[in-house]
Amino acid sequence: MNVLKQKFRRAAACAALALAALPASAAGAIYDNGAPDHQSGNNMGFAWQADDFTLGSTSALTDLTFWSLEGAGAYRGSISWEIVTDVGGKPSSTIVASGDTSAVTRALLGNYLGLDEYSNGLSFGALSLGAGTYGLVLHNGSLTNLGDPNEFLWETTGPNAGYAGMETFDKGASWSSNFNEHAFLVSAVPEPEAPAMLAGGLLLLGLAMRRQEKRS
Numbered sequence: 001m002n003v004l005k006q007k008f009r010r011a012a013a014c015a016a017l018a019l020a021a022l023p024a025s026a027a028g029a030i031y032d033n034g035a036p037d038h039q040s041g042n043n044m045g046f047a048w049q050a051d052d053f054t055l056g057s058t059s060a061l062t063d064l065t066f067w068s069l070e071g072a073g074a075y076r077g078s079i080s081w082e083i084v085t086d087v088g089g090k091p092s093s094t095i096v097a098s099g100d101t102s103a104v105t106r107a108l109l110g111n112y113l114g115l116d117e118y119s120n121g122l123s124f125g126a127l128s129l130g131a132g133t134y135g136l137v138l139h140n141g142s143l144t145n146l147g148d149p150n151e152f153l154w155e156t157t158g159p160n161a162g163y164a165g166m167e168t169f170d171k172g173a174s175w176s177s178n179f180n181e182h183a184f185l186v187s188a189v190p191e192p193e194a195p196a197m198l199a200g201g202l203l204l205l206g207l208a209m210r211r212q213e214k215r216s
Helices: 002-021 193-215
Strands: 028-032 041-043 048-055 059-070 079-087 090-101 105-112 115-129 132-140 152-157 166-168 184-190
Touching: 028 048, 048 184, 079 115, 090 115, 090 132, 090 166
Parallel strands: none
Antiparallel strands: 028 184, 041 152, 048 132, 048 166, 059 115, 059 152, 059 184, 079 090, 079 132, 105 115
């Protein structure tokens, strides 16, 4: 019995060292579609704009950052967003999550093409999504507001081996390519799968030892 206890203590010590060696779960960029190129953009004022992103594993999305080119007074005071499933490279009508927030962190970065460039940051809270490809839909103001002011452009980035940007002028009834990729990044907290597996293994080892002690 003492030998079994010693084995368990050694196993527990090894597991503790392994857990300590794992990086702490912290929010970080889990998907980066590229930096703004100061060349162009697609209108988020009289259209909904969308681009895709892919998650390799289940993650808790926390924040979104995107870049815009804007005329004076074009910002409507909030950003509407949706995350939808992606079907054949097009946003579907299946909404995974959505929001309309005025809590947008905005910073003026410069002026390009006669328009002001801003970085825009907003929170997803703690939105858990499984692995897969999704569509990110963005709009300046309420999704139902498709009027002026409308010179608010989701800034472009490099093509990333293809153009995935889409737009709709009829509130999602039909989508068409806008022939661009857009600058944005998604931050998330990775799910703690490895620590959970180690903890589960320790629990099973402990149960097995207790059964062995009862038999001795």
